[in-house]
Amino acid sequence: MTLISTFHFVHIMEQRLEYRIFTYSTYLKNKFGKRVFRVGLSTGIPCPHRTMTGGCIFCNAETFTGEYQAFGNSVRVQLDEAIPRIKDSCGDVALMAYFQDETSTAGSIDLLEKKFKQALSHPEIIGIIVSTRPDYISQAVIELLNSFNVPLTIEIGLQSIHNRSLEFLRRNHTFEEVDKAIELCGRAGLNVGVHLIIGIPGETFENMRQTIKYITSNQYIKQVKFHNLVVYRNTELAKLALDGNLDLLTIPNYIEILANLLPDLRGDVVVSRLFTSNIRHSQIALGEFPGNKTKWMNNLRKYIYKNGIIQGSETAVKYDAGKYFKSTSGIIS
Numbered sequence: 153m154t155l156i157s158t159f160h161f162v163h164i165m166e167q168r169l170e171y172r173i174f175t176y177s178t179y180l181k182n183k184f185g186k187r188v189f190r191v192g193l194s195t196g197i198p199c200p201h202r203t204m205t206g207g208c209i210f211c212n213a214e215t216f217t218g219e220y221q222a223f224g225n226s227v228r229v230q231l232d233e234a235i236p237r238i239k240d241s242c243g244d245v246a247l248m249a250y251f252q253d254e255t256s257t258a259g260s261i262d263l264l265e266k267k268f269k270q271a272l273s274h275p276e277i278i279g280i281i282v283s284t285r286p287d288y289i290s291q292a293v294i295e296l297l298n299s300f301n302v303p304l305t306i307e308i309g310l311q312s313i314h315n316r317s318l319e320f321l322r323r324n325h326t327f328e329e330v331d332k333a334i335e336l337c338g339r340a341g342l343n344v345g346v347h348l349i350i351g352i353p354g355e356t357f358e359n360m361r362q363t364i365k366y367i368t369s370n371q372y373i374k375q376v377k378f379h380n381l382v383v384y385r386n387t388e389l390a391k392l393a394l395d396g397n398l399d400l401l402t403i404p405n406y407i408e409i410l411a412n413l414l415p416d417l418r419g420d421v422v423v424s425r426l427f428t429s430n431i432r433h434s435q436i437a438l439g440e441f442p443g444n445k446t447k448w449m450n451n452l453r454k455y456i457y458k459n460g461i462i463q464g465s466e467t468a469v470k471y472d473a474g475k476y477f478k479s480t481s482g483i484i485s
């Protein structure tokens with residue numbers, strides 16, 4: 153390597169996304185002192201919103217379960233199949249049970265307790281993440297989750313603070329209901345994360361910014377997952393998109409918008425996801441997703457550095473990478 157290319161290499165290595173955004177891996181390493189992975193699990197209970205009211209406009213259930221999570225597989229079987237694969241590829245990592253699919257708090261409390269306890273009784277599992285809708289959060293669910301006394305996050309689908317967007321997405325709940333559910337969980341001491349979709353058709357940049365500002369102002373929200381809207385086959389969204397009536401973001405547009413929203417996101421909110429994970433390309437009805445997530449992350453990183461963006465710089469809590477990394481001097485300014 154020549155002197156110039158060595159300098160270039162070091163310079164690139166120093167421009168880490170983690171120095172500008174409070175990423176999930178930074179949060180986990182800081183909290184647990186080692187790398188932590190999530191094991192995706194299913195309760196096996198189909199989402200009632202989909203089975204009873206047709207579901208969200210973008211939802212295609214075939215896109216969110218891994219093979220090992222097939223209906224009928226017990227939580228223990230799912231873990232026994234998934235964990236060796238994770239350990240083989242990632243080495244010695246700690247593991248969190250992640251009930252991600254469907255609506256993971258739908259079902260009787262007894263059944264949920266059984267499923268969650270099956271996960272937590274596995275010797276490799278150190279905590280639990282449960283993803284759900286606001287209308288399936290009750291006092292009983294909160295008490296159940298609080299009774300486990302392990303690292304735990306409840307993730308709630310917020311998507312947007314704009315009710316016209318929630319109606320468009322056919323979420324079948326209002327923003328006010330999500331806000332109430334977040335408060336209920338937060339007041340009970342649960343660690344709350346929210347899911348957001350960036351690029352809901354009809355939303356302006358200012359609309360998205362208002363949603364980010366809501367998160368910043370809400371003391372109970374500790375984590376956020378950003379998603380790009382993917383148009384899957386056999387969805388209502390695909391029908392609309394194929395009629396040509398929708399304004400959909402390309403990946404470069406998404407990156408630019410996401411990056412420019414970050415200054416308004418409080419610097420101590422953990423960004424647990426930047427792009428929709430595990431896109432099922434075989435199920436895509438419309439839209440191009442050139443490259444892969446590594447490339448998108450790299451493009452986001454470049455955009456952020458080029459434009460001097462730091463999470464939370466427009467809020468009272470700017471992200472402080474110096475708390476988590478020793479060698480950031482001269483990079484964060």
Ligand code: SF4
Nearest residue numbers: 199202207208211254
């Ligand atoms: S709440 Fe989730 S699982 Fe249920 S229909 Fe909507 S996207 Fe699908």
